[in-house]
Amino acid sequence: MQTFDELDLDPRVRQALTEIGYETPSPIQAQTIPLLLEGRDVLGLAQTGTGKTAAFALPILSRLDLDAKGPQAMVLAPTRELAIQVSEAFQRYAAHLPGFHVLPIYGGTGYGPQLAGLRRGAHVVVGTPGRLIDHLEKGSLDLTGLKNLVLDEADEMLRMGFIEDVERILQAVPDSRQVALFSATMPGAIRKISQNYLNEPAEISVKTKTSTATNINQRYVPVRGANKLDAVTRILEVEPFDAMIVFVRTKQLTEELAEKLQARGFSAAAINGDIAQAQRERTIGHLRDGKIDILVATDVAARGLDVERISHVLNYDIPHDTESYVHRVGRTGRAGRSGEAILFVSPRERHLLRAIERATRQQIQQMELPTIDAVNDRRLAKFAQSITDTLAKGGLEVFQELVREYEQTHDVPAAEIAAALAAMAQGDRPLLLEAEPEPPRREGPSFHPSSSDTETYRVEVGRRNRVTPRALVGALANEGGVPSKYIGHIDIRNEHTLIELPADLPDELLSKLRTTQVAGRGLRISRADGEFISRRPRRPARERDRGDRRPHRKGQRSPQSRGPRREDYQRS
Numbered sequence: 142m143q144t145f146d147e148l149d150l151d152p153r154v155r156q157a158l159t160e161i162g163y164e165t166p167s168p169i170q171a172q173t174i175p176l177l178l179e180g181r182d183v184l185g186l187a188q189t190g191t192g193k194t195a196a197f198a199l200p201i202l203s204r205l206d207l208d209a210k211g212p213q214a215m216v217l218a219p220t221r222e223l224a225i226q227v228s229e230a231f232q233r234y235a236a237h238l239p240g241f242h243v244l245p246i247y248g249g250t251g252y253g254p255q256l257a258g259l260r261r262g263a264h265v266v267v268g269t270p271g272r273l274i275d276h277l278e279k280g281s282l283d284l285t286g287l288k289n290l291v292l293d294e295a296d297e298m299l300r301m302g303f304i305e306d307v308e309r310i311l312q313a314v315p316d317s318r319q320v321a322l323f324s325a326t327m328p329g330a331i332r333k334i335s336q337n338y339l340n341e342p343a344e345i346s347v348k349t350k351t352s353t354a355t356n357i358n359q360r361y362v363p364v365r366g367a368n369k370l371d372a373v374t375r376i377l378e379v380e381p382f383d384a385m386i387v388f389v390r391t392k393q394l395t396e397e398l399a400e401k402l403q404a405r406g407f408s409a410a411a412i413n414g415d416i417a418q419a420q421r422e423r424t425i426g427h428l429r430d431g432k433i434d435i436l437v438a439t440d441v442a443a444r445g446l447d448v449e450r451i452s453h454v455l456n457y458d459i460p461h462d463t464e465s466y467v468h469r470v471g472r473t474g475r476a477g478r479s480g481e482a483i484l485f486v487s488p489r490e491r492h493l494l495r496a497i498e499r500a501t502r503q504q505i506q507q508m509e510l511p512t513i514d515a516v517n518d519r520r521l522a523k524f525a526q527s528i529t530d531t532l533a534k535g536g537l538e539v540f541q542e543l544v545r546e547y548e549q550t551h552d553v554p555a556a557e558i559a560a561a562l563a564a565m566a567q568g569d570r571p572l573l574l575e576a577e578p579e580p581p582r583r584e585g586p587s588f589h590p591s592s593s594d595t596e597t598y599r600v601e602v603g604r605r606n607r608v609t610p611r612a613l614v615g616a617l618a619n620e621g622g623v624p625s626k627y628i629g630h631i632d633i634r635n636e637h638t639l640i641e642l643p644a645d646l647p648d649e650l651l652s653k654l655r656t657t658q659v660a661g662r663g664l665r666i667s668r669a670d671g672e673f674i675s676r677r678p679r680r681p682a683r684e685r686d687r688g689d690r691r692p693h694r695k696g697q698r699s700p701q702s703r704g705p706r707r708e709d710y711q712r713s
Contacts, residue, residue: 148174151203153237158199161233162391164414164441167192167462169347174200177289177321182342184335185323192462194230197291197321201265202235204288210262212282214289215314217270217307219297221247221619226489227293228267246282248272249619256281270298270306271615277313284314295324295331301618301625302611304330311338357474360508361484361494369457369485370398372510374405375574376455376483377435379511379519384428384450387437388469390458398457399437406570409435412442440465446472456484459493463500483508516574524563524572588622588650590643595629598646599669603636606660613638613659621654632674639674 144165145158166174169187176183177200187193201214218224228245235241244258246268255272259281266273266282276282290311292298298307311320311334320339324331335342364372373387387409389395395411402409410424410433421442427433429448436443440460454473460466466484474480484505486494498504531537544558602608610631617640618625629641654666 143171148199149178149203150174150199151238154199154202154234157234157236160236160391160393162389162393162413162439163195164439167196167347167464169193169345170196170199172345172347173197173321176343176345177201177319178203180319182319182339183321184339184342184344185321186327186344186346187323187325193293193323194227194461195234197289197293197323198227198231198234201289201291202231202238202241205238205241205264207238207240207264209264209286211286212263212266212284213286214265214291215273215284215287216265216267216291216293217273217298217310218267218293219269219301219303221245221249221269222489222492223294224267224269226492228265231265231267243267246272246276248615270303270310273310274306277310287314287318290314290318290320292320292322292324292334295322295334296326296328299328299330302609302614304334305611308334308338356478357470357480357482359470359482359484359503359505361486361505362508362510363488364485364510365487370401372485373398373402373455373457375511375513375516377402377407378516380453380481380483382481383434383452384431384448385435385453385455386443386446386451386469386472387435387455387457388443388460389437389439390460392439394458395437395439395442399435402435402437407435408433409437411437413439414441416442440468443469443472449478451480453481453483456482459484459486459490461493463497466497467501513574520572520574588624588627588643588647590627591645594644595641596644597669597674598640598642598666600638600640600659600664600666601636602659602662602664603634603638605635606662608633608638608660613640616657616659616664617642617654620657622650623654630674639669641674 145155145163148166148171150158169185170192173183173185173193173196177197183197185193185196187196197216205213216224216227218227224245224247228243231243232241235243242258242261242263243265244255244263244267246255246266248269248271252275255276259266259276273282277284292307295307298304320342322331322335322339322342362372362376377385387398389398392413392415395413399409399411410427412421412424416424424433424436425446425448428436429450431450437457438446451473454469456466456469460469470480470482473482484494484497494505544555547553547558548555600613602613610633613631614625614628617623617628623642623646627643631641632639651666654664657664
């Protein structure tokens, strides 16, 4: 099995990977990293969740000139959420690169911080196409020193209508740049871009092992990072289980979480890649014999683990690739036995949940976190049962005599003495769980229709305003919070536009959309009673006027692409 130490990465980048807990590269990382380090262009066919962010980020970081101030690498992403996630990944991998700066650039926020970041100097820029074009037009984004360009989730950018923006950016970057294009599918338009703009690319296709056993019940819990410990505590107290593996992402967290669970009264132990083989075998033996019930582990440390007692697998940290998820889940439900798999998912990790569902072709059901009342009911029942069990054992005569003597000497009722003794036995751990304060929730897109019914809506922008379908999709998805997959046919007319949207859009979302601006005008959305969408496909005016558009080679700009109007580009 190949390790990251065998790849020619910067030692400081490898140090960050070790601290994060990465031990072996995923298939796409093992194939892509050497090619990018050699300077080859790469065309990668890979699903979200295969580890492709590290596949392009690690070689980029290993070849950076930290003394140069202008952008040396740029990553194009279809959404602001992905741009933020990729930026955060770069920051983690560059933990030991002094002076490194990565700058996310996307719409929906002010230009001030982005302009300041560009003036200060960013080694890597990660952005959505529309806002990147804004900065190119303003002259605030200088790409003359760009060495690496990455197109991440190219088919998603095509689906959202950003592909022309992508082409314009490709035409604006130096001819000498290295390009890596990643896409889950390879439609004709994406293949055409690779032919026009990539230089003899190496093609990589990664197929992941995507089957999970049908006898494993898979559930997920929406939970923010700060609340994970409370969530796992509730599940361990209420969910009936025999033995459980809790998977975390880093070696350090295995030790920390195991200690915190022990402090809460659970029999837990940790295993990771740093633990000696003899200790690993001893710990697994204790799990097999029932001396411990919970094993906190990293992916590599738990490979090949087969213990009949393991009834549950809990993904404390969601894996970044679907193959790891399949391996984790496979630790339970062995030899035809039933098993339970629980997955913690934070708001920013919903795309990873969807990727796992797509790859495994299984829907993972949401699980309600046990309530505080349910936890306390369970604690009280266990407390009462412990009293019953102790009484059944007998041999309490000495203690009975002590209680009677104390009751008479101090004139204290026996019930109060029993309560004091119970408190002594409980120690510092509270008997009852109390609610922890919830962190403030960040507002963001969260609408999902309750049915497949659609309705026609009217917005007060049209051809006269030079509006494009791409601009409307971007405004509804990025500003309004309506995922692009729920946006149907768009019929642009002279003074207004008709759009198919879910029939159950809530009033508060409609109010937000009314003030959302496209082409300098508010949408003023309303239900289009009595108006019907024309099913004739419509394209933006500037597309209909192009005529025969011949493909052009790398480094050339087609006459039609010169001098785009600012309002033609979506501010994504």
